[in-house]
Amino acid sequence: MDQLNHRLGDSELKLSAATQMGPYHAKMGIPNQDAYDLISGEGFLSLAVADGAGSLERSDEGSELAVEVGAGMAADLMLAADREGRKPELPKILAEAILEARSTMFTLNHWREAGSTLVLALLSRDAFAVAVLGDSFAVIQDGAGSLSLVQPPSVGEFANITKLLTSADPTVSISSGPLSELSGLALCSDAFEQPTLENRVPTPGFWSTVFSMGRKGGLKVDELISFMDGQGKIEDDATLIALATELEPSAEAPSGNIEHRDYSLPELFELAGVPNPDIEPQPESTAEAEKPRGLPTGP
């Protein structure tokens, strides 16, 4: 469990994070397949949560690697921007971090057995961004107290199907905005979906209360998860990073400038500003259109 107070700009942030193995995994002797990481530095906070696919044998390793690389890459890019005197572009940094985590997974011999989801969040002195791949999710509370979900659209027909970091065509949802409009932020694995979301809408009676507790400094996420487990609300490995700023929600507080967008994989590469290895560069001497590597050139 982690408890952290961290100052960013004019804001004092209070954070609590924990992970707990689910009752089914405990019964079956399966390790906790969730992981989280948090890196705090001068002028930034880098957070990550990942949920390994339950059907894959080494997904606990996958989730550990995903959070380590994701949070670490985001932190490195923030430090680089600071050294170079550049204003960091947080959505771009998160896109690079997700792609780095993805490419690192593919270097594993057993990558097919190590798939996981990934949620990354990055906070700077004046901005924040959060990116979600898979069916883990994030909840944002803005200055007006409104709650919004950050999670890609549902995939396919069945309840237990999602895209993973190693899927061929994942969608990544990214939300970003000024830190001055952030009141609360949570990153969670999908154990929290059934008890705290209804039709993809965060339940105010849960999330507003959790953020309020966090703001007052009394929230211990490990105790929260234990409480939910005791109430029979947790059936799976559960991981939560909950963060509150000093901004008390009110009608007068600044709001309305948080943006949301979904990115396909090619769009994520474009956002990150790194080459997409699946696209061949256009030859200089022909007008041949870009095409994925390996496809025939035509009749």
Next chain:
Amino acid sequence: MMENFGDLEFAQNSDPRIPVVLLLDCSDSMMEKRPGEDRSPFEALNGGLDTLWSALHSDPLAKRRAEVSFITFGSDVSEPTEFKTVDDMVLPALQPMGVTSLAEALTVALDAIEARKQTYRDNGVQYYRPILMAISDGLPTSPKETISEVSARLKDSVERKKLTFMPIAVEGADVDVMTSLSGKQALKLQGMKFDELFQWLSASAAAVSASQPGDAVKAPAPDGWAEL
């Protein structure tokens, strides 16, 4: 000091459901005891259904999430029983029913599954990939066209992972014919081990009920009841 979490309000969501259809051969040949067995397949099947009920009841997630419908068939095909979780489930009273209209029964089962999924969608209930278990001891006596039609539907559903199909061949059945219906290898039941079969089915449903994101659920191995 533990924070007081009593003020928290939780979302009111239905559990996701896993629809399970059991297709039970009640042809006359199921009444006949096999050499070396003290029970007929019919008697063992009846006992096995009690085991299914107990096994589902003992798993907290499967108890809430698995909804089972029974279809019996012989010369005719019964109306499917309503999809019910174990607490509301009424086990069917099995009766001998003539020959083996397996293809017609599979058609009824596939239609019942589609209707159930639509009901879930209409009511905003999430669901897992349905399970269809077909248990038979004989060659289908269905017309060739009917076999061909339902086989095409089954193959499509299995290939597109719309369905988990479990063909089970009881002693006397032609395993190859049952396999050819969907392309999914039929498993031959060892003797009259229906108890073990239904415990495995319950464990499979429980594994799905507790499953995590991913494209496949690793079901328990069919040890102890299938001839592999």
